[in-house]
Amino acid sequence: xxxxxIDNRPxxxxxxxxxxxxxxxxxxxxxxxxxxxxxxxxxxxxxGGCRVCVVEVEGxxxxxxxxxxxxxxxxxxxTNSARVLNARRTVVELILxxxxxxxxxxxxxxxxxxxxxxKRLGIKEIPFKGTQSTYKKDCTLSVERDMDKCxxxxxxxxxxxxxxxxxxxxxxxxGFNAVVSPAFEEHLGDSSCVNCGQCVQVxxxxxxxxxxxxxDVAKALADPTKTVVVQTAPAVRVALGEExxxxxxxIVTGKLAAALRRLGFNYVFDTDWSADLTIMEEGTELLGRVxxxxxxxxxTLPLFTSCCPGWVSFFEKNFPDMLDxxxxxxxxxxxxxxxxxxxxxxxxxxxxxxxxxxxIMPCLAKKSECAREEFAVNGNRDVDFSLTTRELAHMIKxxxxxxxxxxxxDFDSPLGSSTGAAVIFGAxxxxxxxxxxxxxxxxxxxxxxxxxxxEVRGLDGVKTATVDFNGLGVNVAVCYGLANAxxxxxxxxNGNPRGFHFVEVMACPGGCIGGAGQPYHHGNSDIIRKxxxxxxxxxxxKPIRKSxxxxxxxxxxxxxxxxxxxxxxxxxxxxxxxxxSTKVEVK
Amino acid sequence: xxxxxxxxxxLKTVKEICKSFGNKGGEVINVLHKVQGxxxxxxxxxxxxxxxxxxIPVSRVYGIVSFYSFFTMQPKGKYPISVCLGTACYVRGAExxxxxxxxxxxxxxxxxxxxxxxxxxxxxxxxxxxxxxxxMIGDKVYGRMTPDKVKDILGEYND
Numbered sequence: 001x002x003x004x005x006i007d008n009r010p011x012x013x014x015x016x017x018x019x020x021x022x023x024x025x026x027x028x029x030x031x032x033x034x035x036x037x038x039x040x041x042x043x044x045x046x047x048g049g050c051r052v053c054v055v056e057v058e059g060x061x062x063x064x065x066x067x068x069x070x071x072x073x074x075x076x077x078x079t080n081s082a083r084v085l086n087a088r089r090t091v092v093e094l095i096l097x098x099x100x101x102x103x104x105x106x107x108x109x110x111x112x113x114x115x116x117x118x119k120r121l122g123i124k125e126i127p128f129k130g131t132q133s134t135y136k137k138d139c140t141l142s143v144e145r146d147m148d149k150c151x152x153x154x155x156x157x158x159x160x161x162x163x164x165x166x167x168x169x170x171x172x173x174x175g176f177n178a179v180v181s182p183a184f185e186e187h188l189g190d191s192s193c194v195n196c197g198q199c200v201q202v203x204x205x206x207x208x209x210x211x212x213x214x215x216d217v218a219k220a221l222a223d224p225t226k227t228v229v230v231q232t233a234p235a236v237r238v239a240l241g242e243e244x245x246x247x248x249x250x251i252v253t254g255k256l257a258a259a260l261r262r263l264g265f266n267y268v269f270d271t272d273w274s275a276d277l278t279i280m281e282e283g284t285e286l287l288g289r290v291x292x293x294x295x296x297x298x299x300t301l302p303l304f305t306s307c308c309p310g311w312v313s314f315f316e317k318n319f320p321d322m323l324d325x326x327x328x329x330x331x332x333x334x335x336x337x338x339x340x341x342x343x344x345x346x347x348x349x350x351x352x353x354x355x356x357x358x359x360i361m362p363c364l365a366k367k368s369e370c371a372r373e374e375f376a377v378n379g380n381r382d383v384d385f386s387l388t389t390r391e392l393a394h395m396i397k398x399x400x401x402x403x404x405x406x407x408x409x410d411f412d413s414p415l416g417s418s419t420g421a422a423v424i425f426g427a428x429x430x431x432x433x434x435x436x437x438x439x440x441x442x443x444x445x446x447x448x449x450x451x452x453x454x455e456v457r458g459l460d461g462v463k464t465a466t467v468d469f470n471g472l473g474v475n476v477a478v479c480y481g482l483a484n485a486x487x488x489x490x491x492x493x494n495g496n497p498r499g500f501h502f503v504e505v506m507a508c509p510g511g512c513i514g515g516a517g518q519p520y521h522h523g524n525s526d527i528i529r530k531x532x533x534x535x536x537x538x539x540x541x542k543p544i545r546k547s548x549x550x551x552x553x554x555x556x557x558x559x560x561x562x563x564x565x566x567x568x569x570x571x572x573x574x575x576x577x578x579x580x581s582t583k584v585e586v587k
Numbered sequence: 588x589x590x591x592x593x594x595x596x597x598l599k600t601v602k603e604i605c606k607s608f609g610n611k612g613g614e615v616i617n618v619l620h621k622v623q624g625x626x627x628x629x630x631x632x633x634x635x636x637x638x639x640x641x642x643i644p645v646s647r648v649y650g651i652v653s654f655y656s657f658f659t660m661q662p663k664g665k666y667p668i669s670v671c672l673g674t675a676c677y678v679r680g681a682e683x684x685x686x687x688x689x690x691x692x693x694x695x696x697x698x699x700x701x702x703x704x705x706x707x708x709x710x711x712x713x714x715x716x717x718x719x720x721x722x723m724i725g726d727k728v729y730g731r732m733t734p735d736k737v738k739d740i741l742g743e744y745n746d
Contacts (some may be wrong), residue, residue, distance in 0.1 A: 055688065167645075173654065183644075185588075191588065192646075582635075584591045587595070
């Protein structure tokens, strides 16, 4: 332990603790900007670059960045001396001197950490007049980049490279011209970017934001010739409340359904329903592959999940030799779209062109996923627009509603009922657990003695377990973060030494609950943890907790699809993957 | 992702250099140093090939190339011009000489003339402060430069 004095208060911390953390422990909150941490989730960004957190250490000539300076025995630290306050203000004023002050029109208005910092320091004018950066604006189908607003905190670069191993973004140039960019300052969409959007989730300012589709949806809702159908993903219901001042981890399922109905959607359905459908298809595919191997036939194992479009894009770009590993099952979003525009449109007697399907997702990659050519019929998409949790919150406010005041309502039938297994899709390990509940019972013909597979729960980046299927040991792995997924793919490519049968991958920290379309967590991993707890609470409270027992799922197989992985399922509920890797063309 | 378009010969050269450094990502600066020595500059496709061979993101390679002033994506001219902006040369009017070179060649610092003949760069001190201000063209040193002399020395390279 190390003893030191911070602002005249004695503090005792473990060796290796930074001044920033020691001060927090003592109830002293030094402001930060570039520093970013997801505690317990292996993400820390501390380039020590912005100098907002500088403090005075007695005996040192220069001010020290609190985020990158370890505590030493006997240190005397001042976090609010005149010298420190003056320096901190100057630092922020200098950052603001090269920052557009268009806060009113900025996507990040109200969520911006620089705005909050300027407010906290009481900055009323910017005394420095200097050159302003001017970069070309750029966007993909999911992410918008306005680098004039970049403060070079490099959080996005750390996220893109260390956590996701995507490597689309890097700091380039030097001095005043330094900025974060794809290689050669080309379009992000032409790079290795997979649209996971985590750069947007961690960006403190409005440099990286989402592509806003609210007006597209509002237009569809106002069009009397369109039947507008909405589906909402599992992770949305445990996070949306935060945008309306509710405690993180508040479950708002009923209020969400009510709000969607008041927005004017004709049918308020649930992606949880198609999550149950996904389990039927993916679980059957898993059992099919395992059985083949047991019979001595050839089959590709492990089966990787394919719900996460960031992950799908990632393996298409990085592992073109392994496209036969992931499940061919479409994601719940796309399964829903296919069912809505094929089965449901026919059922209510309208043409698919007169139906607009909107999804509410915790995700930015879903915006790109629904635009994939293979998910459209003659240019008519199965899912027309995908909105994030944040966009939905904006929309509810724009429509003069307050989620707090909504009554509890149910989803519509028949694409609205779901089980606990579908609910947990939102958390890392959830798809795995849901699949195990169903695959176990179908394979063994027995009822599961316990439904909770706690070994695949929690916020560890990689979790493994062996599940006993009546004497057959099924080896499973669960990971989030694409760097973890990359390591897993490389391990499998090198002979799968741990003999995995089934691997779940989610791109975002903690799974979809930590998705890039969720309310900003600003590095507070407790928020992700509380969303996870809420997810499992919702599951535990469901009367039915196994996908294959969802009566509406049973009914649709009886009425329409026949059997999981049958002919019609393959046509509508499964997809194929493309080699999207970089190739060498020798001239 | 966009494909890499590169000649077989250049790809072979890049592969050999990367291999000589064990195809290690950590050697990227050394690799780029050697590759630039070979090609004279680091065009896009060469950087892409280096990234592929070292199995690192091309964004990181470009990040390094754009950070260090030593690395260049511009091909050098047949006659590379370096203007010394070290203290001695600077106080004796090197900037005026540089401005005149820019005007006559119609290029900025770091660029190459459209005919590929001259490239213009600046450096700090060539160890000939007694002759300040100093301009080098290729290996030849021109001392006590003035803007008036620029036309004449460029004229020496009318080949």
